[in-house]
Amino acid sequence: MATVTNWIEHLSADEPAGAVYPGVGSEGILVLVLVVIWIGWTVISAKQESDKLQKLARRRPGPNDWKNNVTDG
Amino acid sequence: MTDEISALTTIFTEFYYWITVVLMFLIHVGFCMYEVGASRYKHHQHTLMKNTMLIPLVTVTWFLFGWWIYFAFPTGPGIAPSIMNGSTALITDDSAFSAAFFTPTSDIMAVNLNDHITGVFWAAFLLFSWTAASIVSGAVIERITTFAFGILAIAIGSVFWSIDAAWGWHFDGWMLKILGYHDAYASGVIHAIAGGFALGVLAVLGPRIGKFSSSGEPRNIGPRNPWLVTIGLFLIYTGFWGFYAACNIPIYDVGGEGDFALGKVYLTATTIYVTPTTLGGITMNFLMSLSGGLLAGYVIAKGDPFWTYSSGLAGIICASAGNDLYHPIQSLIIGMIGVVIAYKMHYWVERKFKIDDAVGAVAVHGYAGFVGLIICGFVLNGYPSSGYSVGAMFDGSTYATINPLGQFLGALIMFFVLGMFPGYVIAKVLHGMGKLRIPREVELAGLDYETMEAAKEDEKAVASSSR
Numbered sequence: 001m002a003t004v005t006n007w008i009e010h011l012s013a014d015e016p017a018g019a020v021y022p023g024v025g026s027e028g029i030l031v032l033v034l035v036v037i038w039i040g041w042t043v044i045s046a047k048q049e050s051d052k053l054q055k056l057a058r059r060r061p062g063p064n065d066w067k068n069n070v071t072d073g
Numbered sequence: 074m075t076d077e078i079s080a081l082t083t084i085f086t087e088f089y090y091w092i093t094v095v096l097m098f099l100i101h102v103g104f105c106m107y108e109v110g111a112s113r114y115k116h117h118q119h120t121l122m123k124n125t126m127l128i129p130l131v132t133v134t135w136f137l138f139g140w141w142i143y144f145a146f147p148t149g150p151g152i153a154p155s156i157m158n159g160s161t162a163l164i165t166d167d168s169a170f171s172a173a174f175f176t177p178t179s180d181i182m183a184v185n186l187n188d189h190i191t192g193v194f195w196a197a198f199l200l201f202s203w204t205a206a207s208i209v210s211g212a213v214i215e216r217i218t219t220f221a222f223g224i225l226a227i228a229i230g231s232v233f234w235s236i237d238a239a240w241g242w243h244f245d246g247w248m249l250k251i252l253g254y255h256d257a258y259a260s261g262v263i264h265a266i267a268g269g270f271a272l273g274v275l276a277v278l279g280p281r282i283g284k285f286s287s288s289g290e291p292r293n294i295g296p297r298n299p300w301l302v303t304i305g306l307f308l309i310y311t312g313f314w315g316f317y318a319a320c321n322i323p324i325y326d327v328g329g330e331g332d333f334a335l336g337k338v339y340l341t342a343t344t345i346y347v348t349p350t351t352l353g354g355i356t357m358n359f360l361m362s363l364s365g366g367l368l369a370g371y372v373i374a375k376g377d378p379f380w381t382y383s384s385g386l387a388g389i390i391c392a393s394a395g396n397d398l399y400h401p402i403q404s405l406i407i408g409m410i411g412v413v414i415a416y417k418m419h420y421w422v423e424r425k426f427k428i429d430d431a432v433g434a435v436a437v438h439g440y441a442g443f444v445g446l447i448i449c450g451f452v453l454n455g456y457p458s459s460g461y462s463v464g465a466m467f468d469g470s471t472y473a474t475i476n477p478l479g480q481f482l483g484a485l486i487m488f489f490v491l492g493m494f495p496g497y498v499i500a501k502v503l504h505g506m507g508k509l510r511i512p513r514e515v516e517l518a519g520l521d522y523e524t525m526e527a528a529k530e531d532e533k534a535v536a537s538s539s540r
Contacts (some may be wrong), residue, residue, distance in 0.1 A: 016186065016187075017186075017187075018180065018181070018185035018186045018187030018188060019180035019181075019183060019184075019185050020184055020185070020186060021183045021184050024180065027177070027178040027179075027180070027183075028178050031137070031177045031178055034133060034136070034137065034177070035137065037133075038130075038133050038134070038137070042220075042223065045219070045220070045223075046220040046508075049218060049219055049220055050218075050220075050508075052523070053218070053511055053512055053515050054512070056512075056514070056515050056518060056522060056523055057512035057513075057514040057515050059514075059518075060514050060518075061514070061517075061518035061522055062517075062518070063517040063518065065518060065522070066114075066115040066518060066519040066521070066522050066525055068529070069522070069525035069526045069528065069529045070114075070525065070529075071525070071528045071529050071532045
């Protein structure tokens with residue numbers, strides 16, 4: 001996984017490679033993982049929010065009921 | 074880097090942009106405080122969470138495609154040829170500054186010892202993206218779903234603002250060449266587009282329950298925490314200062330670039346268009362336009378704190394298009410004009426079209442930015458829009474000079490074409506899916522109802538255990 005194992009050798013080269021992160025060459029897979037995380041998060045969080053809103057809507061709290069839940073003090 | 078001068082220049086530039094990024098984070102902190110201060114108690118936490126979550130959503134999508142769009146779209150595509158490769162197609166070949174280098178799989182989109190600048194430049198633009206999305210966030214508080222806002226934030230933050238930046242802010246942008254468009258500190262590129270986008274969303278989203286009486290008269294739902302609003306706006310001012318610095322290139326040899334061909338080295342700070350300016354001069358203009366906005370806002374709003382502080386911001390936004398060249402007194406007067414128009418427009422649109430813009434975002438950013446672009450066309454009429462070849466309007470192969478018609482057309486493109494229209498269409502689609510607005514019962518109860526209820530139960534449990 002390590003792209004650089006010896007800094008002296010790496011920087012002594014005529015044209016040292018700039019990319020030094022682990023797994024150089026696997027950027028496509030990393031991007032794919034990021035897309036999956038992004039889409040997956042969107043789907044899961046959307047469902048969570050929808051469920052939460054519907055549950056609260058069914059309870060029909062009054063417009064002033066929230067005042068009973070103020071915890072300051 | 075193997076010689077000290079180039080190393081110093083590179084590291085200075087890297088550090089310069091890094092500082093601006095940190096400063097610009099204060100814009101987002103300010104927006105969060107401002108919105109929470111403007112929202113009602115029962116919606117506070119949701120308001121904050123919604124604006125917070127745009128950070129990861131816009132960041133991820135900016136990494137995936139927003140940054141690529143900026144470098145791919147300067148030609149339109151199909152409107153004006155690139156000065157880098159002579160083609161009107163998307164710039165994806167191997168020419169300099171091609172989008173091919175800024176894909177998420179590129180090895181310069183990471184720690185790269187041969188490229189110190191891409192990362193900080195990417196980050197600076199990303200902070201601009203957050204700002205564009207955050208402007209929309211304030212307008213829609215207390216009734217939009219987080220899901221819908223996330224989609225809209227990605228649309229404005231990673232797609233449409235990125236296209237407008239490619240068209241009107243990139244040194245190779247077609248709007249500079251065809252229209253002579255000039256917008257040094259983003260009156261239109263950030264503010265008019267985000268304000269227009271917010272207006273498009275609001276037209277579909279509708280007002281908060283109770284905002285309008287049955288006869289259509291608007292009711293004031295004022296800020297619930299004026300102190301938080303004040304601190305929030307002061308932080309936005311501070312971050313905006315960093316934004317101004319981020320829009321400049323700190324040190325550049327214009328003598329060897331473009332049409333200047335001076336035959337000598339001439340080092341200066343430049344705008345993003347590679348036209349000379351000074352950090353000192355734009356700082357004076359920033360402060361004078363802020364002052365003009367505050368002065369005008371105080372009078373027109375009759376000392377109302379919410380509008381006075383917002384007017385300071387609107388003043389800067391209005392003068393920003395030309396603050397690279399204006400005299401400070403011109404900046405002040407332009408800021409004042411922008412505030413008066415934005416304030417009047419806000420209440421006219423509210424009454425006429427029943428638009429509930431909870432924080433005045435469309436006015437402060439949209440209308441002030443729109444007006445600022447038009448004024449810039451008159452005051453800077455005849456200046457080159459770019460550091461490259463000066464030519465005629467609508468020619469396309471050269472860069473037109475700044476002119477009133479070009480700026481007016483540019484303002485229309487920013488506010489309506491890339492702002493309001495996409496905002497309206499995407500909001501319509503989300504509305505059609507039933508995902509745009511929270512249920513009426515939840516809006517009345519408060520978005521924080523369950524969180525607050527849980528906190529009360531927790532407190533009860535703690536209290537009973539300590540008897």
